[in-house]
Amino acid sequence: MRNWKRFAAVMMAAATMVTGLTACGGNGTAGTSGNGDAANSGDENKVSDVEDVAAGTESGSDDGEIGQYTVLTDADGNPYDLGGMDIIIYDWFTADQEDNEDASAYDEAREEYLDWIQSTYNFTIKQKAMTSWADSPEDFSNYAATGGDENYIFCLYQGGALMSAEANGLLYDLSTLDCLDFSDSKWESSVAQLMTTSDGKVYGMRAIPHEATAGIYFNKRLLQEAGIDPESIYELQRNKEWTWDKFEELCQQVQKDTDNDGVIDQYAMTNFTSSLYSAAVISNGGQFVGKDENGMYYNDLESDATMEALNWALDMLDKYEMVYPEDAAWDYTYTAFANGEAVFTCEEAYRAGDWSGEDGMEDEFGFVCFPMGPRMDHYVNYAKDNVFVIPSCYDEDKAWKLAFAYNLYTDPVPGYEDYEAWKVDYMKSFCDTESVDETIATMVDSGVPLFEKAINGIDMGPDLFWGISKDNTPAQQAEAIRNTWKAYIDTANGL
CATH class of the missing domain: 3.40.190.10 (Periplasmic binding protein-like II)
Structure with missing residues (x-):
């Protein structure tokens, strides 16, 4: 049943996207610009007739699964507890999202998944515009140099400021955090190549498809x-x-x-x-x-x-x-x-x-x-994709918890592992399906x-x-x- 739902969701999404391309119309955006969730944008291209993915409220099995979700546990067999952390993914482009009355099946499934990880592991997470493009490098450097009580994962654009932050020791070495497995295919390889040093240290990550250039x-x-x-x-x-x-x-x-x-x-x-x-x-x-x-x-x-x-x-x-x-x-x-x-x-x-x-x-x-x-x-x-980093001013415990939360936040939605959410915004901006299904699909890989x-x-x-x-x-x-x-x-x- 789960595989059928996933197949139906993808097919329905494709049909809806084609219908939405009868004219060359859009909202002035293409791609995700690094926000990692193109389908959560109030898009009119909805998967409306697909049965919702289970919310994960069934009894757990012996292997740690609850419904479609797998519970990650500590050495004592308890779900990891992030202690009620309020986490902000700090960027310059993510506007506050209003409730979407026309949410697609994927949108709803992702919201249910995010609700589940936050309640299961005792934290909150939100991506939010906290600065401007021009001010973001200085904001990060000032924060990383002085520290703070907030729980920030920063989004930075590629360039001299990012590499200066690395050279000046302002970026946390992510390779030391065992909750991150950079061999997983979800990590964008071009960012990994750029942000991995000769001695194997990793100073930046991106678990979002490459944005076509x-x-x-x-x-x-x-x-x-x-x-x-x-x-x-x-x-x-x-x-x-x-x-x-x-x-x-x-x-x-x-x-x-x-x-x-x-x-x-x-x-x-x-x-x-x-x-x-x-x-x-x-x-x-x-x-x-x-x-x-x-x-x-x-x-x-x-x-x-x-x-x-x-x-x-x-x-x-x-x-x-x-x-x-x-x-x-x-x-x-x-x-x-x-x-x-x-x-x-x-x-x-x-x-x-x-x-x-x-x-x-x-x-x-x-x-x-x-x-x-x-x-x-x-x-x-x-x-030239945006890079997500953790400031080095945090101690190991906080850095681990932030990385653990980001890893969960960017995981595929259970039941929609093959769903190409990145296509949604692109489809709103191009005049034909070939531009997205053929060209952009080639470019993101x-x-x-x-x-x-x-x-x-x-x-x-x-x-x-x-x-x-x-x-x-x-x-x-x-x-x-x-x-x-x-x-x-x-x-x-x-x-």
């Missing part, structure tokens, strides 16, 4: 006007034929001088170049900074794969990138695509929320993975860490992206910053 958006109307079936791009992706060469073929077809005045007025691309460069490098198996088997960082900017990708991206920009007005705002590339001034753009998945709904694009858009480079046989996207985010001092914009051109090639710029990067990387390696 950069792929290729395309304007369906403009493709059709150029004689290209938008569905053909999804077909290329399915057949593992979506490559750099195929992408350039399409750019050649769609770019044109519509009024024959000698000036191109239908451009193939408009891009935020930092996204394009990063996506191109990762798509070719390259990287800017690597991490070896001993956990030591190294400069990989001058590798063949990375140089090939940067040169290809520069060539594509030279041939197909829209020319912007001299007084254009820094984000003109976003509005240019939204206004139908270019057919393609390399952008991150969350941007779909800005382009859908009543205030979004007039045209429907599709979304595919960034095309494969010649050195790859599968699609990848770079990862193929995130590659950006190790340069672990190196204090490296700033990819001024260091590389903003300076390379036909007159200052990637190889020339790599040589110019080689010694500077070496100093930064040596420091990160403790040399």
